[in-house]
Amino acid sequence: MMIQSYSAHEIDKHNINFPLTVPDYRYDQKNEVFKRAVWDDQIRVWASRLYSEVTFQNRPGYRQLDYALRNAAWNLEYDSGCGNSQGNSGLFSWTRVTDKIRRFIDAGEKLNRSPAELSSIVKKAARFLGADLVGICPVHPNLIYSHEYNLFTKKHYPIDLPENHSSAVVIAIEMKQEEIAHSPNAIGGAATGLGYSRMAFVANLVATYIRGLGYQAAPSGNDTALSIPLAIAAGLGELGRMGMLVTEKFGPRVRICKVFTDMPLTLDTYKPFGVTEFCMTCKKCAKHCPSQSICNGDPTVSGESISNHSGVLKWYINPEKCYKFWVKNWLDCTNCISVCPFNKPPGHIHDATRNVIRNTSAFNRFFVWLDDLLGYGKPFQAKEYWDMS
Amino acid sequence: MMIQSYSAHEIDKHNINFPLTVPDYRYDQKNEVFKRAVWDDQIRVWASRLYSEVTFQNRPGYRQLDYALRNAAWNLEYDSGCGNSQGNSGLFSWTRVTDKIRRFIDAGEKLNRSPAELSSIVKKAARFLGADLVGICPVHPNLIYSHEYNLFTKKHYPIDLPENHSSAVVIAIEMKQEEIAHSPNAIGGAATGLGYSRMAFVANLVATYIRGLGYQAAPSGNDTALSIPLAIAAGLGELGRMGMLVTEKFGPRVRICKVFTDMPLTLDTYKPFGVTEFCMTCKKCAKHCPSQSICNGDPTVSGESISNHSGVLKWYINPEKCYKFWVKNWLDCTNCISVCPFNKPPGHIHDATRNVIRNTSAFNRFFVWLDDLLGYGKPFQAKEYWDMS
Numbered sequence: 001m002m003i004q005s006y007s008a009h010e011i012d013k014h015n016i017n018f019p020l021t022v023p024d025y026r027y028d029q030k031n032e033v034f035k036r037a038v039w040d041d042q043i044r045v046w047a048s049r050l051y052s053e054v055t056f057q058n059r060p061g062y063r064q065l066d067y068a069l070r071n072a073a074w075n076l077e078y079d080s081g082c083g084n085s086q087g088n089s090g091l092f093s094w095t096r097v098t099d100k101i102r103r104f105i106d107a108g109e110k111l112n113r114s115p116a117e118l119s120s121i122v123k124k125a126a127r128f129l130g131a132d133l134v135g136i137c138p139v140h141p142n143l144i145y146s147h148e149y150n151l152f153t154k155k156h157y158p159i160d161l162p163e164n165h166s167s168a169v170v171i172a173i174e175m176k177q178e179e180i181a182h183s184p185n186a187i188g189g190a191a192t193g194l195g196y197s198r199m200a201f202v203a204n205l206v207a208t209y210i211r212g213l214g215y216q217a218a219p220s221g222n223d224t225a226l227s228i229p230l231a232i233a234a235g236l237g238e239l240g241r242m243g244m245l246v247t248e249k250f251g252p253r254v255r256i257c258k259v260f261t262d263m264p265l266t267l268d269t270y271k272p273f274g275v276t277e278f279c280m281t282c283k284k285c286a287k288h289c290p291s292q293s294i295c296n297g298d299p300t301v302s303g304e305s306i307s308n309h310s311g312v313l314k315w316y317i318n319p320e321k322c323y324k325f326w327v328k329n330w331l332d333c334t335n336c337i338s339v340c341p342f343n344k345p346p347g348h349i350h351d352a353t354r355n356v357i358r359n360t361s362a363f364n365r366f367f368v369w370l371d372d373l374l375g376y377g378k379p380f381q382a383k384e385y386w387d388m389s
Numbered sequence: 390m391m392i393q394s395y396s397a398h399e400i401d402k403h404n405i406n407f408p409l410t411v412p413d414y415r416y417d418q419k420n421e422v423f424k425r426a427v428w429d430d431q432i433r434v435w436a437s438r439l440y441s442e443v444t445f446q447n448r449p450g451y452r453q454l455d456y457a458l459r460n461a462a463w464n465l466e467y468d469s470g471c472g473n474s475q476g477n478s479g480l481f482s483w484t485r486v487t488d489k490i491r492r493f494i495d496a497g498e499k500l501n502r503s504p505a506e507l508s509s510i511v512k513k514a515a516r517f518l519g520a521d522l523v524g525i526c527p528v529h530p531n532l533i534y535s536h537e538y539n540l541f542t543k544k545h546y547p548i549d550l551p552e553n554h555s556s557a558v559v560i561a562i563e564m565k566q567e568e569i570a571h572s573p574n575a576i577g578g579a580a581t582g583l584g585y586s587r588m589a590f591v592a593n594l595v596a597t598y599i600r601g602l603g604y605q606a607a608p609s610g611n612d613t614a615l616s617i618p619l620a621i622a623a624g625l626g627e628l629g630r631m632g633m634l635v636t637e638k639f640g641p642r643v644r645i646c647k648v649f650t651d652m653p654l655t656l657d658t659y660k661p662f663g664v665t666e667f668c669m670t671c672k673k674c675a676k677h678c679p680s681q682s683i684c685n686g687d688p689t690v691s692g693e694s695i696s697n698h699s700g701v702l703k704w705y706i707n708p709e710k711c712y713k714f715w716v717k718n719w720l721d722c723t724n725c726i727s728v729c730p731f732n733k734p735p736g737h738i739h740d741a742t743r744n745v746i747r748n749t750s751a752f753n754r755f756f757v758w759l760d761d762l763l764g765y766g767k768p769f770q771a772k773e774y775w776d777m778s
Contacts, residue, residue: 064500068601069514075597076590080469080480091469111453121775125458128568129583179517194518194594201465201590205583208464212457386510 018140019233019270023311026146027226030156031306033319034084035149043323050327060384061185062330070186070331073193081200083221083257085151087159091204094218096211110214118213119266125209126171130202132254133172133247135234135268139165139260144225161225165218165260167267169206170227170234172247172254173198175334177343179385180253184290184325184333187385192334195255196221203257215263226309227256235268238275242285242294242336243317246275248354251342273354275342277361279315282368284377285336291325293318294336339377341368407529408622408659412700415535416615419545420695422708423473424538432712439716449773450574451719459575459720462582470589472610472646474540476548480593483607485600499603507602508655514598515560519591521643522561522636524623524657528554528649533614550614554607554649556656558595559616559623561636561643562587564723566732568774569642573679573714573722576774581723584644585610592646604652615698616645624657627664631674631683631725632706635664637743640731662743664731666750668704671757673766674725680714682707683725728766730757 029035037047056064077083081091088094113121119136126134139161149156179191203219210217218224228245232238236256237247244252286294295315302308303316310316326332337343344350356363371377418424426436445453466472470480477483502510508525515523528550538545568580592608599606607613617634621627625645626636633641675683684704691697692705699705715721726732733739745752760766 064498065510065602068598069517071601072514072518072594072598075594076480079593091465109453121454124775125461128458128565128579129461176517190517197590197594201586204468205461205464205586209457209461212460213454386513 017267018138020140020229021312022140022142022229023309024142025311026142026144027309028147028149029145029223030147030149032149033307033323035151036307037323038151038154039149043320046324046327050330054330061182061187065386066186066190070189070193073190074196075193076197076200077193077221081197081204081221083200083203083223084196085223087148087220087223088218091200092219092221092223094216096208115264115266118263121213122169122206122210122263122265126169126202126206129205129209130173130198131171131206132174133236133249135170135231135236136265137168137170137230137233137235137269138267139168139225139230140233143229145223148223159224161218161260162216162262164262165216167261167263167265168225168230168234169210169259169261169265170231170236171199171202171206171257171259172231172236172245172250173202173257174250175253175255175337177253177338177345180334180338180343182383182385183335183338184329184331186331188334188338189331191253192255192332199255199257203259207259207261210259210261210263213263215261217263218260220258220260224260225258227258230258231256233268233270235271238272239314240275240285240340240342241279241283241315242289242340243315244337246279246340246342248273248342249346251340251344252337253340253343274357274359274361274364278341278357278364278367281361281364282341284339284341284368284371288335288339288377289322290329290333290335291318291321293322293325341371341377343377406656407527409529409618410701411529411531411618412698413531414700415531415533416698417536417538418534418612419536419538421538422696422712424540425696426712427540427543428538432709435713435716439719443719450571450576454775455575455579459578459582462579463585464582465586465589466582466610470586470593470610472585472589472592472612474612476537476609476612477607480589481608481610481612483605485597504653504655507652510602511558511595511599511652511654515558515591515595518594518598519562519587520560520595521563522625522638524559524620524625525654526557526559526619526622526624526658527656528557528614528619529622532618534612537612548613550607550649551605551651553651554605556650556652556654557614557619557623558599558648558650558654559620559625560588560591560595560646560648561620561625561634561639562591562646563639564642564644564726566642566727566734569723569727569732571772571774572724572727573718573720575720577723577727578720580642581644581721588644588646592648596648596650599648599650599652602652604650606652607649609647609649613649614647616647619647620645622657622659624660627661628703629664629674629729629731630668630672630704631678631729632704633726635668635729635731637662637731638735640729640733641726642729642732663746663748663750663753667730667746667753667756670750670753671730673728673730673757673760677724677728677766678711679718679722679724680707680710682711682714730760730766732766 036043082089175191182188207217207219240246286296302310307319425432471478564580571577596606596608629635675685691699696708
């Protein structure tokens, strides 16, 4: 079966040479399960427990010292960024917030370099400023949310990203396997939280850099536009069975942020490395998902939930079941990330395996069998994170 | 000669078992050269040029794309932290700023663990949250600034760190040699700026973690107290000839932040590894300092400037000459950091050399000669940072 999930090349009606097929409508972010937890009675009733009734438990990963790590890791996002609730605010502001310290002049003029040179410059700056992976793609209008829904104000309003912000610098932030392996407890949640805080940090600094070259820059976390298809179009990886970006270097152990800009840039393109074919065989994420929210079968062209962005051939997850487990767990879960065989750190054998997978799917079944045999990617077994000796 | 710089063990009149000798008075931060640039006519006259007259130059490291990297790297400190100008504000606030997102409960009770366990826990958390080195020391009152001077409001007021914040979790943040090597241009300045932004990030998150365990936490950048002697007392390194902390792993390529807390913690202590003796011989920082601000001779017990914190045997720098070069250079300078032989990355030969230096000073002159011979630590030769191919 040929999978076309976010992969068919076509020129669409928008005349954007976007390297993927995208749905023919813009997604209203109000339909995200996290937003529905505020306005949708179907979810709100049980979701309220997650927000207000958490108590510490006397088992590793669910105690005060574990929750405290998770909360600390999130704190830059909580205190200074609002990427999860609102775009164009805090560290994700689309304009420079303050000139309180202005020791060195801001750029007045646009730096006059070729798109290839500007791309190379911006990518080098992004890596220095904290990006673990960086790519550039065009901004397909259907990947911009139609509306945003603010969790605090409960306001619902259209997104108005300026039209001239036609490129996205897409940035992946690694989450460390040491902590992710503790999913679904608070140590795993800390890896996610640190990813979000680093998203706010890096997106803000990269946007500041682009402004310093005289161009406009709108940094963004989970707000404003769908990060995963943008990341795929920017060459950062493929869509995995679990519905997340799978990168070659870190597997799905990444968070994504992006900076929209009017800077003329050379665009990257889709760079598959065998993930889709591997996911057809592997199914470890689906097998180990504690809520069985991940599709065990073949890709389809639409999901069953209003939270899905239907219209392309891919694996759709069940966000209601997924979120319900979070509530039951009193914490977010990343088991689908932690069990993924693509998580392996670099090394001779792992790199050689990735190279085979890139070139042929013939050995995928063997690799999954071997992954299991070697004891990788088991679902979490409660163990101690803290060394208190 | 026996150097006692920040190293003599004694119980002082404060009855704090602080591992170093410290001056017998508290330093008024108004006397820092950066603050004097605002109020002291001796410096203000020429310093104004650095703040308002910068123009790009057509040479590597001083162009728009170079300055933009420096400004971007500083931006978290500029926008959201005020560690360089004011303590207890922004990301360095001594209390939690917002409970806007409060999905998981804050701790009400103090975590009941031994000081040894709490130290181990906090250090592991700090490393995860971004600290490259972490140690713990008692807070000697004479290392707390007597007063702070705000660069923007020009207000001058006493520091009132709560007395029960008797321990400091001291954190070092690495600056990468790739960028530091470009000192004194804007690429070198970007390494410094990123260090400051990361200080705000890490100090904020570590303080949040400590609060989550039920204790008080006051994060701090350059504000509130002298970071270098605290870092030395926390076992992070020794004072180098250039007046900065020299760590075993990164040499002087670090920035320091700290979190004061009332948590009962096991204290680290002074851990020399041969720096003072090596600095007696080496003198590369003094030789390559573009303004000849670094003492070329033996340590003394007092400096000649009101910006020095006199009263202990150490090398005092000349901050007026140093800062005057910054003004002439239109940028900050870290040449003394970039040329230091202790900057070497880990590796068999470097580690073996460090091991010899730790145990004997007999070969120090040879090592300095070898360092020169191998071409290390030359002052900056203009070269291109950006690969625009």
